[in-house]
Amino acid sequence: WFKRPEAHLNALRQLYSMGSTDVPVEQRQMARGENHLRPHLIHFNRCKNILLENFHIRQSPFWTIHLYLCNSGVVRHLDVQAHGHNNDGIDLEMSRNFLIENCKFDQGDDAVVIKSGRNQDAWRLNTPSENIVVRDCDILNGHTLLGIGSEISGGVRNIYMTRCKAPQNVHRLFFLKTNHRRGGFIENIYLEDIEAGDMLRTFEVDTEVLYQWKDLVPTYETRITRIDGIHVKNIHCQSADAIYELKGDARLPIRNVFVENVKVDTVRQFINRLSNVENFQANEVSATILLHKEAPSIDLDKLYKQKAE
Structure with a gap:
């Protein structure tokens, strides 16, 4: 595996x-x-009224917990540790009306992930992930605290994460990712009241994440993801290469992004970079130490390759 x-x-x-x-x-x-x-370890397909509570997971061949086309559920008091390839903590895909709370994730990939299917299959199913609350969770290791995408073709909306901690290190605290093959939408996303340690980016949006698919398979149809209404508030991190980096697509720019009260104690490279973003508003974004010249170089393409492999 x-x-x-x-x-x-x-x-x-x-x-x-x-x-x-x-x-x-x-x-x-x-x-x-x-x-x-590789199979998922726990997989619910088209289920309702799910309760996952009070158990431990140690390792998994692929995604650890996958909720697919499910409606209504509570996930609480789980202790999940899995460090193999693509070992996300929990993936909600084309699912709605869920509460995730008081869980611990220690992952080889993203911790809490919201997805909604890939390309043609998801366009056919046309089922967004929506109405999901994540609160009071701890992430010990992982690529992201909250990841949205890159399988986003059915759309994602109304996601709220609050009072979570990532005290050690993650690649990105909050990462929205898609590409020109996905389509779909991302809207009404809220991340607030987060304490974290070290990372590459506190908040990142990347609209051209293809991983190994860039060269493995062709683009059969181009559809751009609409991203509108992203809210990041009350974040404190110990250190990061950068606070935020938003890379929109010129054909459909990112719209209406609000960042408020984000503090990173040590920033190693830069505060922010924006491209193809409309109506970006930032208030009280600060770093107490800024060390441009001492910053190590970061090869994000290499990180993507490592994730794919």
Whole structure:
């Protein structure tokens, strides 16, 4: 499960092409030969009224907890530790009306992740992830505290995270990611009252995250993600390379982003960078120490490659 042989990558290419060309789902039989596509550890598919409470997880072959096309549930008092490839803590995909609280995540990838399907399959299902509250959770390690995307094609809205902590290190505290193949939308997202340690970025939006798919498979259809209404408030971090970096798409710029009371004690590279963003408002964003010249170089492409591998 922790290896990705050539047969595995070939199977990913094949499965991606099937989804992009509307091959019926029942014909996408991938458990063949040396494909070794990794399963999720806990997977709920089209379920209602879910309670996940008071258990520990140690390691997982792939995503740790996956809630897919589910409606209504509570996730509380979980202790999740998984450091393999793509070991997200919990992924809510095309799901709605959930509360996640008082959990501990120690991950090899993103901790709390909101997704809504990939490309043609998600456009067909047309089911956003929405109405999700995350509160009072601790993230010991992970790529992000809260990640949205990159599978975003069904849309994500009405997400609220508050009173969470990431005291050690994450790559990004809050990361919205998509690409020109996804479409969908991201709107009404709130992140507030967060305490954190070290990271690359406190808040980042990247509209061209393709990971290994950039070269593995072609673009079958271009659709740009609409991003509108992002709120970041009352954040304190010990150190970061940068406070925020927003990279919108010129064809559909990011709109209406509000950042308030964000303090990073030590910033190693820069405060902010914005491209293709309309109506960005920032108040009380500060860093007590700014060390441009002493900052190490960060190769984000290399980080993406490591995540893909």
